[in-house]
Amino acid sequence: MRVFHELTRRSGIHGVPHPVRRSTSDKLGLVGRHVAGLATRNPFVGRYDAMVVPHPRKPDGVEIYTDELRAALGPSTLILDSGINGTPLPGSRNLDFFTSAAGAVHARAADDRGITTALQELTGVVVPTSALLAREVPKHLRLRALYRALLKRHGIKTVYVVVAYFHQHIVGAARDLGIRVVELQHGAISPFHLGYSYPGRPAVADQPDELWCFGDYWTDVAELPAGMRTEVVGAPYLPTATAKDPKLAVFLSQGTTGHGLLQIAETVAKAHPELTIQFRLHPSEHAADYTMPAGVELSTGGNTLDLLAQATYQVGVSTTALFEGMALGCRTAVAELPGHEYLAGPIARGHALLLTTPEQLTDAPVCPTPETYYAPSRIEQLIVGAAS
Incomplete structure (x- = not known):
């Protein structure tokens, strides 16, 4: 890694x-x-x-x-x-x-x-x-x-x-x-994630016995090491979706692709002046590294999940927050930047849109089956089952 x-x-x-x-x-x-x-x-x-x-x-x-x-x-x-x-x-x-x-x-x-x-x-x-x-x-x-x-x-x-x-x-x-x-599970898993993807499922040293996943989607999205099995544990931490702000579009940054995503946010702001464009930094990023262009606001304070619960649109590259936003009812667009392949599955299923032009944002879909990605919690059942 x-x-x-x-x-x-x-x-x-x-x-x-x-x-x-x-x-x-x-x-x-x-x-x-x-x-x-x-x-x-x-x-x-x-x-x-x-x-x-x-x-x-x-x-x-x-x-x-x-x-x-x-x-x-x-x-x-x-x-x-x-x-x-x-x-x-x-x-x-x-x-x-x-x-x-x-x-x-x-x-x-x-x-x-x-x-x-x-x-x-x-x-x-x-x-x-x-x-x-x-x-x-x-x-x-x-x-x-x-x-x-x-x-x-x-x-x-x-x-x-x-x-x-x-x-x-x-x-x-x-x-x-x-x-x-x-x-x-703590984040997005894909065939391109070196922490989880081992094509052919070889035996790999020092790997966990089990991987407890948020939902069914994650259990077979990558070929795990030999002997590692999966369970769906759910995701109890997601807030309840609230009334959506029809004009709010949140861009979800991450250190690997933040500056490229900000450029796309600027083009979307010009193409959709009716929208409120907010640029949300990953917790490990620093505001001093970015200068917001005209039409783009830096989102500060509060919780990212609460923000997504209010947003109508979300745009990102490979951040886990995109999947969380899908579960919270956001219309999801994936910026065509290095790493967008992480969202190939949801894009193929019609749960997200690959954004190639700024005008496309308002065509982004809502995921009809969010429980595929984030199921109800099963913590108690898994603990009791292991003890017995």
């Missing part, structure tokens, strides 16, 4: 997906929290039966992907929530000190077995794979051993994790011990 992000960024196809910027004071504050966390958030203290690793993003302070799961599992669950790229949940614990330390100490060079040269010959782009290997492989091995000790200490029976492909040290530690691993 890191090599892919470097390839697309260095080639100019995409921008940085989740830019993180820290001042010197931010970094010092992070070190201070790490040190304090050794005493106040030590996960080795206590006894737990299950472990949940939530998503770092928490709109309005709520981690939407595991909120209902954590409530159903109760106090016998260890909530392991990092504060490195977000605010940890109250009462959660973490190993942030060791995570940062493991990444800070690495070899000066690593043998990449000719990967850099092969990638350059194939793509014309130089990616420093030897530096990535020198940092990431030792970090993985150190953290994997640490998490094995943690899981053994508590006798954890099930690990629930969001974004498993960025927590492979945790998944690997659990698999080393024969512990069941469940990943909860």
Whole structure:
């Protein structure tokens, strides 16, 4: 995944997906929290039966992907929530000190077995794979051993994790011990997503046993690794659709394609002066990176899902919010930018429109079967079924 992000960024196809910027004071504050966390958030203290690793993003302070799961599992669950790229949940614990330390100490060079040269010959782009290997492989091995000790200490029976492909040290530690691993879907899955798509379904190391999906659509949209099975868990976090503003069109940005999408928003504003065009940044983006053109408003404050519940039109490229907007009754248009292939399925089904000209926006369809993408919650049934 890191090599892919470097390839697309260095080639100019995409921008940085989740830019993180820290001042010197931010970094010092992070070190201070790490040190304090050794005493106040030590996960080795206590006894737990299950472990949940939530998503770092928490709109309005709520981690939407595991909120209902954590409530159903109760106090016998260890909530392991990092504060490195977000605010940890109250009462959660973490190993942030060791995570940062493991990444800070690495070899000066690593043998990449000719990967850099092969990638350059194939793509014309130089990616420093030897530096990535020198940092990431030792970090993985150190953290994997640490998490094995943690899981053994508590006798954890099930690990629930969001974004498993960025927590492979945790998944690997659990698999080393024969512990069941469940990943909860957090975003759009497609045949082009390197975290989930393995054509031919080969055996892949350090993968979860199960993937709990929002709806039926996601269970077979990509070829998962061999042995990984799917369940539909639903999506209880979506708000109820409200009365629609017939003039509101929301453009859903993301770091990889934001500037190209803003240019399209400007052309749509000129073609449809009767519409209110709002440009909504991804939570990891920075407003200072954008200058709004005439006819386009920067959407600030509030919750993106609540905004989509009010909007009549939505436009984006590959963001998960497009699927959420479909479930909230938005007319959906997909901008023809790199990554639009993620929405090939909904476009083929007539649930979304590939936007090739700005005039087409008002022809965008409403999805007639939103439960295909976001089914009612089945958390309780899945937990009870696993326990029995």
